[in-house]
Amino acid sequence: MRKVYNFNAGPAMLPEEVLKQAQAEMLDWHGTGMSIMELGHRGHEFKEVAEQAEADLRELMAIPMHYHVFFLAGGASTQFAMVPLNLLNGKGTADYIETGVWSKKAVTEAQRYGNINIAAKTAHRNHLAYVPPQEEWSLNKEAAYVHYTPNETIDGIEFHWVPRTGDVPLVADMTSNILSRPIDINDYGIVYAGAQKNVGQAGITIVIVREDLIQEPLPRTPTLYAYKTHAEHHSFYNTPPTYSWYITGLMLAWLKRQGGVEAIYKINRRKADTLYNVIDTHKDFYICRVEPSYRSMQNVMFYLHDEKLTPRFLEEAAKRNLLNLAGHRVSGGVRASIYNGMPEEGVNLLADFMQDFVKRQG
Amino acid sequence: MRKVYNFNAGPAMLPEEVLKQAQAEMLDWHGTGMSIMELGHRGHEFKEVAEQAEADLRELMAIPMHYHVFFLAGGASTQFAMVPLNLLNGKGTADYIETGVWSKKAVTEAQRYGNINIAAKTAHRNHLAYVPPQEEWSLNKEAAYVHYTPNETIDGIEFHWVPRTGDVPLVADMTSNILSRPIDINDYGIVYAGAQKNVGQAGITIVIVREDLIQEPLPRTPTLYAYKTHAEHHSFYNTPPTYSWYITGLMLAWLKRQGGVEAIYKINRRKADTLYNVIDTHKDFYICRVEPSYRSMQNVMFYLHDEKLTPRFLEEAAKRNLLNLAGHRVSGGVRASIYNGMPEEGVNLLADFMQDFVKRQG
Numbered sequence: 275m276r277k278v279y280n281f282n283a284g285p286a287m288l289p290e291e292v293l294k295q296a297q298a299e300m301l302d303w304h305g306t307g308m309s310i311m312e313l314g315h316r317g318h319e320f321k322e323v324a325e326q327a328e329a330d331l332r333e334l335m336a337i338p339m340h341y342h343v344f345f346l347a348g349g350a351s352t353q354f355a356m357v358p359l360n361l362l363n364g365k366g367t368a369d370y371i372e373t374g375v376w377s378k379k380a381v382t383e384a385q386r387y388g389n390i391n392i393a394a395k396t397a398h399r400n401h402l403a404y405v406p407p408q409e410e411w412s413l414n415k416e417a418a419y420v421h422y423t424p425n426e427t428i429d430g431i432e433f434h435w436v437p438r439t440g441d442v443p444l445v446a447d448m449t450s451n452i453l454s455r456p457i458d459i460n461d462y463g464i465v466y467a468g469a470q471k472n473v474g475q476a477g478i479t480i481v482i483v484r485e486d487l488i489q490e491p492l493p494r495t496p497t498l499y500a501y502k503t504h505a506e507h508h509s510f511y512n513t514p515p516t517y518s519w520y521i522t523g524l525m526l527a528w529l530k531r532q533g534g535v536e537a538i539y540k541i542n543r544r545k546a547d548t549l550y551n552v553i554d555t556h557k558d559f560y561i562c563r564v565e566p567s568y569r570s571m572q573n574v575m576f577y578l579h580d581e582k583l584t585p586r587f588l589e590e591a592a593k594r595n596l597l598n599l600a601g602h603r604v605s606g607g608v609r610a611s612i613y614n615g616m617p618e619e620g621v622n623l624l625a626d627f628m629q630d631f632v633k634r635q636g
Numbered sequence: 637m638r639k640v641y642n643f644n645a646g647p648a649m650l651p652e653e654v655l656k657q658a659q660a661e662m663l664d665w666h667g668t669g670m671s672i673m674e675l676g677h678r679g680h681e682f683k684e685v686a687e688q689a690e691a692d693l694r695e696l697m698a699i700p701m702h703y704h705v706f707f708l709a710g711g712a713s714t715q716f717a718m719v720p721l722n723l724l725n726g727k728g729t730a731d732y733i734e735t736g737v738w739s740k741k742a743v744t745e746a747q748r749y750g751n752i753n754i755a756a757k758t759a760h761r762n763h764l765a766y767v768p769p770q771e772e773w774s775l776n777k778e779a780a781y782v783h784y785t786p787n788e789t790i791d792g793i794e795f796h797w798v799p800r801t802g803d804v805p806l807v808a809d810m811t812s813n814i815l816s817r818p819i820d821i822n823d824y825g826i827v828y829a830g831a832q833k834n835v836g837q838a839g840i841t842i843v844i845v846r847e848d849l850i851q852e853p854l855p856r857t858p859t860l861y862a863y864k865t866h867a868e869h870h871s872f873y874n875t876p877p878t879y880s881w882y883i884t885g886l887m888l889a890w891l892k893r894q895g896g897v898e899a900i901y902k903i904n905r906r907k908a909d910t911l912y913n914v915i916d917t918h919k920d921f922y923i924c925r926v927e928p929s930y931r932s933m934q935n936v937m938f939y940l941h942d943e944k945l946t947p948r949f950l951e952e953a954a955k956r957n958l959l960n961l962a963g964h965r966v967s968g969g970v971r972a973s974i975y976n977g978m979p980e981e982g983v984n985l986l987a988d989f990m991q992d993f994v995k996r997q998g
Contacts, residue, residue, distance in 0.1 A: 278669035282676040286877060290663070293671050297662035306639035307957070309655050309715060311837040312882070312977075314644040314960060347710035348837055348860070351874035353704040383859055419815045470875060477709055477877025492856070496717035497745055498710070499858060512713035513832060515839025516647060521673070574916035595669070598676060615674075620870050 279620030282598035283427045283573060284450070284471040286513040287615040292524045311517040317380065319514055323448045324509070327523035334526060334535055337459050337482060343480040344504045345522070347515045350449040350468040352479060352499070354383035356423060357445055359463060359495045360502075361487060362388040364420035371437070373405055374426030376603070380447060384421070391417065396431065403429060404565040408437055419443045419463060425451040425469075426601060428602040430575025430609065431568050433491045436461045443487060450572050452480065453529060457540040463487050470563060470571070472614045473529075474522035477515045538614055545621040546571040552628045577607040580635075584608065587631055596624050644960035645789045645935060646812070646833040649977040652902070654886045673879040682878055686871070689885035696888060696897055699821050699844060706843040706866045707884070709877045712830040713813040714841060714861070717861060719783060719807055719826060721857045722864075723849060724750040726931070727780035731755040735767055736788030742809060746783070749854060755782065758793065765791060766927040770799055781805045781825060785811040789833075790964040792937025792971065793930050798823045798874035805849060812934050816976060817901040823863030825849050833934070836884035836975045839877045861947065891976065900976055901920075907974045907983040908933040923993045937942045939969040942997075946970065949993055958986050 280287045303310040308317060308578045313319045328343050337343060346352065357380075362368060366458050367389040370381045373396045384390045396403050414422065420439045425432040427450045436457070437444060443463025447589040452467035459465065462486050470476035483501055530539050533601040545607050550569060553576050562569060562576045578584050587608065600605035612621055642649045659745045664670040675681045680927045690705050699705060708714065712780060719742075724730060730749040732743045735758045756773040758765050775782065782801045787794040798807060798819070805825025815827035821827065825846050832838035843864055853862045865873050879948060894900050915922040915938050923940045924931060938945050949970065953961050963969035974983055 276669065276742065277664075280670055282674075282675055282679070285674055287674050293663050293674075300659035300662065302639075307638065308642055309650065310643075312642055313918065314647060315838065317644070317960070322828045345875075347714075347819045351860060352709075352858075355860065358740055359858070361964065386859075394720060417751070462718055468875065470878075475877075475879050476677065477880055494748060494854070494856060496714075497680060497748075499861075500715060512832065513711045513838045514833075515709075515837075515880065515884075517879065518839055518877065519835050521879075526874070527922065577717065591826065596750060600678070619730050 275616070275619065278595040278597055279616065279623065280597050281610045281612065281616070281624070283602070283609060285476050285612040286471050286611055288525065289528050289615050289617075292521070292528050295524055296521060305335040306486040310520045313511050313516070315510065315516050323520050323523050324368070324514075327519060327526055329553050330523070330526035330530060331480065332527055334453060335408050335457070337458055340485045341459060342483045342485065342488065342505050344483065344501075344509045345514060345519050345594060346479050346481055346504065346509065347477065348479055348620065349476065350447055350466055350479055351379070353447065353466040353481065354380045355387070356499050356501065357419070359499055360489060360491045361418045361443070363490055363492050365416070367414065367417055369413055369417040369420040369442070371405070371420070371422035372396070374392075375428045375429055375608050376426055376447060376463065377421070377423040380421055380423065393420065396429070402563055402565045403431055404568050413439065413442070415442065419445045421445045421447070423447045424570050425570055427573045428605055428613065429564065430562070430570040430573040431564050432572065434567060434569035443484065450613075453535055453538070454542050454572060456535045469518065469522050471611070474526045475518050478518035478522060480522070481596070491560070513550070518529040525614075537587055540616070541597070541618060542571055542630070545616065545618055546574060548625045549574040549610055549612070549628075551556065552625050556632045558630070559627070572611060572613060574612065575605070575607060581606070588633065591624070591627055594623065594627055596620070596627060637981065638979070640957040640959055641978065641985065643972045643974065643978070643986070645839050645964070645971060645973040646975070648973055648975050650836070650887065651977050652977070654883070654890050655683050657788065657886055657953065658883060660906045672882045677875050683743065685882050685885050686876075689881060689888055692888035692892060693842065696815060697819070699820055699856045702847045703821060704845045704847065704850065704863075704867050706845065706863070707881050708841050708843055709839065711838065712809055712841055713741070715809065715828040715843065716742045717749070718861050718863065719745040719781070720874055721750040721861055722806070722851060722853045723780045725854050727778070728755065729776065729779055731779040731782040731804070732774070732819070732891055733767070733776055733782070734758070735782035735785055737784070737789055737790045738809060738811070739785040742783055742785065745766060748955070750850055751840070753779065758791070759826050764925055764927045765793055765794065766930050775804070777804065779804050780805045780892050783807045783809070785809045787847055787932055787934050789935045789973065790967055791926065792924070792932040792935040793926050793946070794932035795927060796936065805846065810976075815897055815900070816934060817903050825940050830883050833973070834889045837880050840880035840884060844886070875937070892897070903980060904933055904974070904976070907978065907980055908936060910983050911936040911972055911974070911985045911990070914987050918994045921992070921997070928945065928969055934973060934975055935965060935971040936974065937969060943968070945997065952993065953989055956985065956989055958982070958989060
């Protein structure tokens with residue numbers, strides 16, 4: 275059992291087992307007498323780590339061989355530029371679905387490279403946020419791609435369905451929900467995700483790209499921003515972030531030991547349901563401002579009806595070692611980020627505390 | 637004492653003290669009950685780590701406040717593009733000094749963004765490599781900057797003097813010799829260095845930029861490739877590689893405990909002299925193909941006169957736990973990379989082995 279439960283939106287909790295393994299191997303990885311961070315990236319030891327991580331990811335997500343898998347330095351913000359730089363050449367226009375802060379950031383960056391059409395936006399009814407159904411979207415059949423953010427961490431809005439874009443490739447920023455639930459990778463042209471929420475530490479981004487989307491990028495695209503560079507060099511064009519790759523590898527192995535994505539999904543679903551049940555049971559006290567069918571399984575975002583009580587709520591939670599529950603500075607409220615690394619007991623303790631807090635105000 | 641000595645060109649050895657501290661703090665950083673890799677990048681805990689690392693770097697290198705210090709995701713190859721993208725706007729031309737594989741890579745990337753003039757190249761006399769003196773360089777007074785690579789890891793060539801470029805800013809790729817010796821930062825417009833050789837692990841690059849060089853970049857420069865983005869957001873535009881930053885912080889604190897750059901320079905000088913002395917003493921057996929005044933203090937590159945003996949040399953060294961001494965695949969020979977993290981006892985063991993190997997062939 276961990277001493278504290280960290281509900282931060284990311285970087286976020288990692289399983290104790292993963293941290294203990296990293297600790298045990300810190301000075302001597304597999305009998306080499308060296309830390310994995312001291313080993314050359316082109317040596318057979320790190321190659322083994324890198325290849326195992328890719329194999330485990332392919333297995334967990336059932337990624338066919340006509341998709342490339344890259345492990346790239348930097349966060350998902352690199353992809354806000356790389357996606358348009360690599361896909362807009364010869365097309366010049368793309369569709370974006372704007373459902374929160376992160377998809378807006380992706381739009382702003384993409385607008386520097388081409389004509390960006392906002393095909394749909396978050397809407398509200400009865401003061402609850404939702405995403406309009408696809409029939410109401412203004413998709414452009416000539417678009418180079420459709421970009422969306424299946425989970426928005428700040429407002430706690432998540433898609434529980436996959437847009438159908440026909441021949442136009444679908445691009446998804448899965449930074450906050452990769453490997454949290456089963457997906458069919460064949461629905462996507464590109465999936466990318468910074469590792470620091472569900473699958474490791476900050477500093478590395480997984481990018482899964484369908485082979486036909488490895489194209490000639492726009493002129494003057496930096497070499498490291500061209501997917502074709504990474505396809506040719508298998509993520510080894512230059513020194514990759516070896517230790518971050520290793521930690522992601524440990525997380526992937528841990529996910530396999532949990533029983534894979536189906537198994538972790540059941541746990542994640544249960545974790546989220548536990549918290550939303552408390553909110554709905556005490557709906558005169560707590561409110562979630564997202565329609566039930568768009569509530570995030572990753573970031574349970576809610577408010578206290580009496581917002582003056584929020585600071586006390588956060589303070590008392592912290593005394594019970596339930597940490598970093600404050601909502602984002604733009605949204606306020608309370609946010610419980612419960613990614614793969616958050617153990618069920620942490621969520622149960624939070625649920626107990628939420629109920630107890632209601633009673634004590636009564 | 638380490639069990640093995642890793643002479644890899646990078647990622648490279650880290651001091652045992654640094655690894656032990658990282659190990660001890662893995663599950664509980666400073667009593668938080670969390671790993672530093674689990675902590676939010678905008679929380680006060682990581683801010684403390686980040687600010688201390690910057691303060692220590694500024695102290696160690698005596699960096700004045702009119703220089704920005706960035707800690708950026710990715711390796712030095714990012715800077716091969718960022719330097720021209722940020723400095724060529726309105727100028728269009730830059731001078732490069734080509735002294736090996738790394739400076740050539742910088743040239744190739746820069747040529748995509750402007751007119752690049754190779755102002756000087758490595759030359760040879762008596763089969764030994766050297767860099768022509770500055771009087772023989774064809775510098776252009778209108779250049780946006782002069783770029784050079786003070787240490788080239790593959791051929792083992794290092795500048796022991798600083799080019800004087802007047803009003804034209806000098807840009808240095810110090811990936812393989814940052815913090816190995818004292819420098820006067822005022823001689824430079826920009827200094828950059830991937831951390832994985834002298835100051836941490838792969839995945840983070842230190843970039844030191846004089847304030848007046850924070851300029852409007854070329855059109856369509858990705859947001860994360862613009863120095864002004866990082867100047868405005870102090871390296872926190874997006875989630876930085878927090879754990880890599882932390883490890884660099886531990887290295888910087890360790891360097892301070894060694895007595896700073898002057899003290900580590902004495903040790904590094906002694907380490908290199910020890911190996912070059914063996915080479916020169918046994919000059920019928922070993923040969924260094926670099927002029928003495930350009931021999932690298934970081935990468936001691938040499939050949940056995942009888943090249944057929946090289947595989948046996950490497951094999952026997954490995955049996956003594958002196959590892960990864962093979963030269964780069966393009967150069968062959970033997971290369972001992974002896975950065976800050978390589979302890980003196982490792983170098984002494986290698987020197988003993990080199991002498992012993994000569995005797996046993998005699």
